[in-house]
Amino acid sequence: MMVPKIPLEKQVKKAVNGDEAVAYAVKQSLVDVVSAYPITPQTIIVEKFSEFVANGEVYTEFVPVESEHSAMSTVVGAAAAGARAFTATASQGLALMWEILHIASSLRLPIVLAVANRALSAPINIHCDHSDAMGMRDAGWVQLFVENTQEAYDTTIQAFRIAEHPEVHLPVAVNLDGFILSHTLEDIRMLPDEEVHKFLGGHRKVAKTYVDYLGKEVEIKLDPQNPISFGPLDLYDYYFEHKIPQVKAMEKAKDVVREIHDEWAELTGRRYGDGVLDPYEVEDADIIITVLGSTSGTVRNVVRQLRKEGVKIGVLRIRMFRPFPFDEVREALKGAKVVGVMDRAVSFGSFGPSYLEINTALYGVKNPPKLVNYVYGLGGRDTPPQLVRKMIDELRKVEEGEEVKKKLRFLGVRE
């Protein structure tokens, strides 16, 4: 354990749930505009934040709107005007934001969005799964998944730095599991306000770009002194060219996520793997489980127990889903014999979303591990250690040579 630059006794200890942790992080991040529409299990984030606004604890412009479509549109406008902007949502709310999500990323606006992951209707369900987040995986946003309340706080602050990095300049979504994290009280440590301000470099500094007709470099914002327009018509002549910088910015985001995670880790003493992947006992593992979000804690506990029993097993938590860290995942998994890929979402007519990525990452590897996809926890279905053990028992049979007849399996569902 390294010694943090800000000693633990100077970090404020507070019992908060995941939503409140995000709200406190936003409070400390000198955010200019917050716009949101309430939806379970995200509600506490903006509810708590609106208290800060009402109490005069922040100077933020809080814009209550009539829908998530408007909430995302508002932060798009705010960010285009040069503001640091934040919103939060879940499930149907994220689905309603969908068309604006693409606009936010292709206008290269460094918005931060917290998603308290919740299943999509129908039937209506308020509990956790990742089907909402997976619906935005191709929207051009950086997507980070946190494991606990502390990480929700840490990652939200990091997200502003990642988003505003001049070589990234993309929106970032911070995903925390609905209820499991959003509504569960944990002790977390928060930095003093001024340390967060210092980490962020103060208020948002707008990146610059050269605009021909103005004959100079200008800030990428709506400014009457240097008038530019965001996103007017491109036909077949330039649309394609406008997409490639987005691809490149995403590629760059991987390094930036890592750099900023490291910088924050030096300050706080808290590390989540390398910021991209969070491995546990994978080096010599024959069986590796990959997982996103809070379930990784459960899996890690089971793995710890099995290690004591002499089973060579490990967990690879995927903290960053977009951009997907293909090379790093390949390096981490290529030595294993069997990989169990856990997905808290299903792509109907296909496999779980992370299975597709991991399969791609391992393509071309000599003697690749056998892959089994486990879809689990839909609609908040509990995933206790016994269930994880059941999955691992199956994977051990595969390791012993059992043929993988069913690659897509459902964990914890009744027949």
Place this chain on the structure above:
Amino acid sequence: MSKPRSEVKEPRGWKDLPTSALPYRLSTEYLTGGWRALRPVINYEKCVKCMLCWLYCPDFAITWDGEDVHVNYDYCKGCGICAYECPTKAIDMVPEGGEK
């Protein structure tokens, strides 16, 4: 990211565009008259300079020089609203590229 225009070959590649979906030219330089299938032609014998065509044109493509109305073919998309509204039927919509 983007370079001054004099140094850049047109049409540009992605490396020479500004960050974000910003146009690098003004919209006035983006000529849209090529979209036109029908060209409005003003018959000045019939024109009574009532300016209704100028008023109705959705693209500000009818201009007034103090003497007469004219069509700015750089931007006119040939919608025909001017011809439809003209009270003296002084505007004919003529197919582009055709003989008649």
